[in-house]
Amino acid sequence: MNQIIYLVPALGILGLVVMAVKSAWVSKQDAGDKNMQELAGYIADGAMAFLKAEWKVLSIFVVIAAALLAYSGTIHEVNGIQIHSSWIISIAFIIGAVFSATAGYIGMKVATKANVRTTQAARTSLKQALKVSFTGGTVMGLGVAGLAVLGLGGLFIVFLKVFNVVEVDSDQMKTAIEVLTGFSLGAESIALFARVGGGIYTKAADVGADLVGKVEAGIPEDDVRNPATIADNVGDNVGDVAGMGADLFGSYVATILATMVLGQEIVVEDNYGGMSPILLPMIICGLGIVFSIVGTWFVTIKDEKSNVQNALNMGNWSSMLLTVIASYFVVDMMLPETLNLRGYEFSKLNVFFAIIVGTVVGAIMSIVTEYYTAMGKGPVNSIIQQSSTGHATNIIGGLSVGMKSTVIPILTLAGGIMASYYFAGLYGVAIAAAGMMATTAMQLAIDAFGPIADNAGGIAEMSQLPPEVRERTDNLDAVGNTTAATGKGFAIASAALTSLALFAAFVGIAGIDAIDIYKAPVLAGLFVGGMIPFIFSALCIQAVGKAAMDMVQEVRRQFREIPGIMEYKAKPEYEKCVAISTKASIREMMMPGAIALITPVIVGFIFGPEVLGGLLAGVTVSGVLMGIFQSNAGGAWDNAKKSFEKGVMINGEMFYKKSEPHKASVTGDTVGDPFKDTSGPSMNILIKLMSIVSLVIAPYIAEPSSGKNAGADACCEQKMEAACCEKGGEMGKCDMSLCATMTKEECAAHCDSVGCSAEEKAHCMSMYGEDGKYIGGKCDMQKCKSMTAEECAAYCDKMGCSAEQKEACLKMIEAHKGEGGACMDGCKSGCKTKEECMKNCGEACASKH
């Protein structure tokens, strides 16, 4: 073991320390006048109310799930296969859940402080406003990344000690890493509730507040008398801050973990006790935190005229570039010259190239998402154009923009998969994801900056501050909209690559060496998997409607039962409204959540790991497509509607708010809301959570037959090797498989040239028919085993076997005639597949003796 391992939690702690400093700085800023503070106070209280209510429900789930995991940890053997688990996995699960919840808490806490302070800072200068809002975002980013790296790194060190791991390729190490998956499962489960529940919450509050407040009570939007208004503002923080934070916390942890699982399979000689492939992703992500901190130094502007977007881009690109450069030296220092994972050999330089691939994929996904959802670009303009002919054409326009927007991201993703695999096999796919996620702290800082600026603008408007203040917050808000879109692209890309890395890890732990969709049950799994994102989306969309109705009833009740609200004499029960909405959203997401959690368990235990692999592939492909489609359609509709605020030109005529085309665009925006804020982003969690659940159950469903086949293959191989060794390596040179592509003459020459023995050459020659054509593959003598001598002879003639082959076949049949033959006859009537028969047969034979 090497001391470098302690660097990982140290870097996590560094991130958290910087976070604490920045958080304290934000708190110290001026929070403005009493009116502003009151508004901000309501939002902060509402956000805490949401968290409390959510945690109450989630704690029950966590306890039950932890108990189940603890029980599973006591099982040490299934179907004769040893399982490397421990009850400690439940502890890891609880810590993961708590860390994820804490990350959300930190983000919400600082966002609800930074919003009003940004408004106040905007009174002095744009530069200061950007500093406050971006620092708020940085706290969130560093909190998430710091907790993830500290949690993973710290637990890993603890587990190495707890399980007395001395060697990398040992059962103890397997147990340590298997237990660590519990941390990821805990994080991802909380992320599910945060993202899906939050998504339902924010849209329910939005619709509920509008329907009762604006329409029924006739009070303006964001009026403090409306009990649901605070819930609405809270919702922005819940969805865009806490939801996104938990989502990326989950991706970040899962990606590193999947790379570690694959790294454990790589056997290397290095200076780190063979652990370099396991440590690499943690080190890179730890360094990513450092360079994210460095990157924040570049996010600054000179004066009022400076471009805020450029400042953010500067920070983003510099932290990515620095991390990539640092990766080169880390890879070069830690890894040995060549690595080999599951038979795929690659150099350490290629590992670095895979990291670059991941970074590029993330960048392209962000850019494409921005193009399809940005104001003034082709796609949004086409929706504006189609709004002129009515609601229906607006909808059609948005749907087709969403569908078209899948093309480049999917091609990028496919190219990324192929390239990273080409460079470094499955480890390359995983490390590409890790490379992309390394600067998560910076990505999240930029993401969380958006809703903070949004809220700041809202507070400025509600407090009726002077126009130059609103101009500054509007400037930040506009940039925030763009970063929100690019953030979604990044989140989807990260979820997709993470799922693939988990997928690869799952295959390894489940002990299967292929997921063959040519097999009917696997194909069926692929179909069912592809369907899940559709039903999940439908349930999410419906849930928004139902939860909104609950909210409407609560708001009506408060107006009815609490006298004096309308006269500002009584304070509405914001907390109750928030609680109702929280409860409704959590209730409504039970069903989709259950689908994500339970489906892999059912499919895995009933149909086995390969069918589950097909299911996962289906979910991932369909989920990524539906996620991109829905998020981008929703984003494009939103900005098409927003474009009307400044007025748009359609066929030479200007249209503004309240015009007919604007009304059509509002329809599109309303349809797009649950798309982009509820069902679309939920796809990220769906695909990750199903993969991580599969990974956790993988050891319990690993098929014994798979292990047996591996044994049989090895057995065969070793017999060949042994024969080879006896002859002093003759056979190693005489690679007869090459003959398949040669003529008989060529093969004979080949045999002579590489020095095959006469016996070997004769074997090769027997694989050619009378006409000199290669027939080796055709004359499958194994088939003869289950035939009578007559059938076999006919078969040999039909397939064109050589005379030698036919003779050998018949001889074998003869040999099997005794108890072996009878055994085969028994198989014939009772067994479906050859494998099944062979297995039963062995036992039957054994019992006969």
Added chain:
Amino acid sequence: MNQIIYLVPALGILGLVVMAVKSAWVSKQDAGDKNMQELAGYIADGAMAFLKAEWKVLSIFVVIAAALLAYSGTIHEVNGIQIHSSWIISIAFIIGAVFSATAGYIGMKVATKANVRTTQAARTSLKQALKVSFTGGTVMGLGVAGLAVLGLGGLFIVFLKVFNVVEVDSDQMKTAIEVLTGFSLGAESIALFARVGGGIYTKAADVGADLVGKVEAGIPEDDVRNPATIADNVGDNVGDVAGMGADLFGSYVATILATMVLGQEIVVEDNYGGMSPILLPMIICGLGIVFSIVGTWFVTIKDEKSNVQNALNMGNWSSMLLTVIASYFVVDMMLPETLNLRGYEFSKLNVFFAIIVGTVVGAIMSIVTEYYTAMGKGPVNSIIQQSSTGHATNIIGGLSVGMKSTVIPILTLAGGIMASYYFAGLYGVAIAAAGMMATTAMQLAIDAFGPIADNAGGIAEMSQLPPEVRERTDNLDAVGNTTAATGKGFAIASAALTSLALFAAFVGIAGIDAIDIYKAPVLAGLFVGGMIPFIFSALCIQAVGKAAMDMVQEVRRQFREIPGIMEYKAKPEYEKCVAISTKASIREMMMPGAIALITPVIVGFIFGPEVLGGLLAGVTVSGVLMGIFQSNAGGAWDNAKKSFEKGVMINGEMFYKKSEPHKASVTGDTVGDPFKDTSGPSMNILIKLMSIVSLVIAPYIAEPSSGKNAGADACCEQKMEAACCEKGGEMGKCDMSLCATMTKEECAAHCDSVGCSAEEKAHCMSMYGEDGKYIGGKCDMQKCKSMTAEECAAYCDKMGCSAEQKEACLKMIEAHKGEGGACMDGCKSGCKTKEECMKNCGEACASKH
């Protein structure tokens, strides 16, 4: 060869003769008064105009494609692999295209005759009206099925003669069947244009007629002065009659063909020269024609009060039941007791069970589709309910109904795949599809009845016939709406199963034995495949908008340039309008069509068959989901809107046409139109066409390495066999692979009990480590080949190899030290994979000697 083969085209001819009789009967019916005849004449002329314009464009495509195919037929070897093709494939392609076009022509011709005659018959009785309209549908059904069976059966007989086929398992037979795929490719290509072009056409004409006629010129709907009105009415026939007909013609042919391809791989001894698995699907489908004719006898009602739907169901169920019963006897008579396809053994009874599975899947898909789109059922009612709160909620409701409607069909399909595979392997999946398609004649008769009744109602309304006539046509029309929905469910189910059958056939011809999504490039293919239905749908939806704009301009031009139209003095140029619409629709479907045709070619030739397999799986899964989603959402929106005609109750209040909820429902219907009539049904063709293109190019992309591996495997296997034979079958009994799941002691006992030789037992024992654990699979001595002696020793210690194994490894390394070792060193620096190295190595070594 047996005479039974001649039964196939004979049954096809029987279908066509009955069709001719029924067609003549329809023509003889009274076509009503002059006014009615004039209206019907316009529609019939318009339909012919469409066909002429379409054929003109298509003939160019057919000539080019045929030339390419003819060229491909001259290639007889690729990468050293023999290709069984012939230039005659281009003839088959042309015949397929012509037959498909003819099937569409027959359907359109009779539908445009039967519509007005149904109206006239409705003047006397419901019974007579049903008879005329259903007979019209029957002509279409029998035409499609008859042409398909005649074409396939006839060409098969001809090709058997042309290529001098004497044996089933011969190159000649492979060529005959490979050439036959050209027939299917021709049929499916025309289907693409008929379905997609027709879908774009019908919606473009609809929108164009409404926008200029109703809105600009102020003339009522279906007014003869509107040049686009005829195009609109033609569109119904183009989409629902010709489009559906070509779609099912394609499915029908492709299904039978795929089953034949798989049947050719099955080696059997039967009374049909080993051809029974090839002939079976054709015979069953031929008999399906007979029983469809029988089924039509049950489609009759007693009086005005009788239930039309029940009569149609009676005909449908009886023909299905009779076909299934007949299948039992055919299967029992033709097939041998047991069959074996690619190592999967099954009995003939199980083939029959697979046929039942296919029939059940088709029935469930139809029923589920009806539930999700029928008036008065839950899903449509939920959309009506959500229309009360506006356009957006109506859209959200429809989208979520569409998404939810994928669940049961996908589970049914997945269950069907698994069950049919369980019964009879891949042949089971294909024959299930064939069983389902057997009664296509009846299915199409019921389908085509819908638009005929629809048109009849329209003519009755335009001719202002008495109310009892309209009541009768309304009755038929309502049933027609239901059958249209169930027909769509059947079409999707058939396309899905057909694609799977083609998929299985593709795998066989491409010479791959697995499609492993665990491999990165295959997974990338899966992603890209999944994306194609999204871009295809987006292009289709957009195309409707663009084509409608062209139509609007043409109608405006005619109003402007032809004086006297508005005063009934001049006849509008219907044909030009139809031609413009046809041209626009064909132009607009070039891009999606090109994607469907070219993508598999590009992917196949660049990335090889396995990646293409991944692509196909992605397209099929995503395409089936998008097809069901879009068709059902569109159907549900349509019927939600129609529900307002009779008034609907929402929250205790009645709403009718022109109410706000109705306006919202119209928005949904407009969005749903391209969904259900253009992009949704196009998914069927997309997935089938991409599969059939892949099947056609499969021989040219079959990987030599795949053949090589097969050869290597066979080589290894034969060495084992040979060793086995030498010892008189000892080794056959001593199945050492079983040891993988045993302890060392158990293994030793096993070896003794089955009588292994001492040498064999020693081998087995060497696979256990010091601690008695089985380590065979772990100690992979092949890896040592590329190591130095020191590395190998370290590796052996790490993996826990036994002392014997380690020694053997070191010995082998030593043996490789000479030129072999140097060769390996060369490999290390230059080659990516072990296989590549081994291959190069062989040559490098060879050159040294």
